[in-house]
Amino acid sequence: MDIEIYTTKICAYCVRAKSLLKNIGLGFTEIDVSTDTDKAIEIAERSGQRTVPQIFIDGRSVGGFTELAELNAAGELNQTQE
Numbered sequence: 472m473d474i475e476i477y478t479t480k481i482c483a484y485c486v487r488a489k490s491l492l493k494n495i496g497l498g499f500t501e502i503d504v505s506t507d508t509d510k511a512i513e514i515a516e517r518s519g520q521r522t523v524p525q526i527f528i529d530g531r532s533v534g535g536f537t538e539l540a541e542l543n544a545a546g547e548l549n550q551t552q553e
Contacts, residue, residue, distance in 0.1 A: 475502060476501055477514040478502070479504060480505045482524065485524040487536050488524045488539050489524075518534075522535065
């Protein structure tokens with residue numbers, strides 16, 4: 472499973488999303504858009520959103536922290552590990 476998470480340095484929800492993924496043992500690629508305008512444009516184009524975090528699993532946008540937590544609560548993140 473390929474997980475990408477677009478973040479900024481000062482985003483509390485980004486910290487929470489990364490912590491959740493680490494706690495359940497899922498690796499991810501972090502893309503910090505704090506000072507990278509091109510990456511900020513990229514997340515807007517990929518997800519239709521300009522907010523962070525923006526999380527992609529296997530290239531599919533799943534949303535931000537709230538949606539990630541909902542996937543985890545539903546057991547869907549555990550299923551994707553297999």
